Amino acid sequence: MVVSMTGFGRASGQVESCFMTVEMKSVNHRFLEISLKMPKQFLSIEDKIKKLISKFVSRGRIEVYVNLDGESLVEKSIHIDWDLLSHYVDTLHEINERFSLKDEVTLDQILSLREGIDILEESTSSDIVEKELLHIIESAVQQLSEMRKAEGEQLSVDLQARLADMRNIGEELELVAPTVVEQYREKLTKRVFEFVTGMIDENRILTEVALFADKADISEELTRLHSHIHQFEKTLQTSEPIGRKLDFLVQELNREANTIGSKANDGRIAKNVVELKSIIEKLKEQVQNIE
Template sequence: MLRSMTGFGRASGHIQSCLFTVEMKSVNHRFLDIQLKMPKQLLNMEDKIRKLISNSISRGRIEVYINVEGEVLTTKSIQVDWDLIDQYVSSLQQIKSRFSIDEQLSLQHILALDGAIDVQKESVSSNALENGILELVNSAVKELSLMRKVEGEHLAADLNKRLTMLSQINDQLEKFAPIVVGNYQERISNRVAEFISGKLDENRILTEVALFADKADIMEEITRIHSHIQQFRDSLTFSEPIGRKLDFLVQELNREANTIGSKANDSQIAKNVVELKSIIEKLKEQVQNIE
């Protein structure tokens, strides 16, 4: 069924005593564009997260936010540089001896030594942690996809409504089509009468006939509009992404409407063409939201 490209999904849960939250929002985009914002300790999971999302979504800009509350992603350890401390202590003993300093070397002196003791942070990675995060991503994707589907149902209803209006106007154009032919036939008849009476030369008649052959009939465009409308309706029932196809059909509908407008020299047809193009423009706006 039809799916929109806009939506939101969220999932949260505790993994190894920390709270993880995954949020996703999607907007229109020509292709699939996934933007990830998450702790750097999770960057090794980026490819798996992208693949998981792309299995369910084919178009749209997807912004993914993964937040964690807690320190489960890192461990801390103390690193003592014994060689450096030995050099410091040896140097301090020499300084004491050289300048006859009686002060005793204490632990505080050693702790104050630059680089002697350091706290190291290391990333923690485990299958349980990775699987838990991927489950949350999958839950957020499902919620996002559901919202896109619901929004898509609303879009489908609106598009079908506008297609019905489009078809009705096209039916009206079909009724008025003979007027165009009649107007040109009358013009040709008048030109022939003028030619017979010697008021018009042969080249002028030939020019009028050529114009008649090119512009008199708008039924071809009307028939194609009917065909495009039916293809549009049929596409709305497809399960695969159809946004690009619908965008192409909208362009074709607009092309036919423009052609009719340039051919028809009739105020009523011109009025219908304006309404036709107005609806097509609305279709175009809605199609931009479809996956």
């Protein structure tokens, strides 16, 4: 099945005295990249969160936001380095005496020494809180995953329609290609007859037509084109991540279209090649967003 790499998920719940909200969005990316923005007391379970998300998504950039409303799950305390502060105050007094200053040592000066006073934070979150957070994250990523699948279904319909158009163009090229050589033979015979008096060298004409037919033959390219279209359609039905394989097939389709275009000696073939390359370009854009 086709799964898009674009999606959004949101879930929330009560965790002790806090209301927790988890939001995540995903965009296309070559690999799986998970970015977490959450309170630092949950950093210890960062790996668990990433493993949980990776069970539902295989590719894409996932941005996860965890917000808390209510009482903090962190206890704060103040730690004072009394020795350092005492040394700092003594030094200030010494400076005043040495330079005959009359400034008093103020509380603001003492508090300005950041190394002397630290605010410590200690997480109060329990295993129950962490378990509930993982549960909320799972709900959000499930919603994200469902949205990616729903968008993938729409992508699949669009891709199949474009593949059908490509197949029709390929079938039209198969009908046109044999007539190109015959038209070339007729034009060559007419030109020779107009410029050469007397007998026409039929063998020379046949040789020239044979060389042209060999250069203008697109049967192999059309066979490969239909094969790639079939592989593309078959891949759309598989359950594993298919984005990279589809990207490869798009490159192969484009290669065949370019080769057919380089051999085009007929206005009808050239017109079909332009339409073919336009469809392939649209396929490429869509495939970039498939997991």
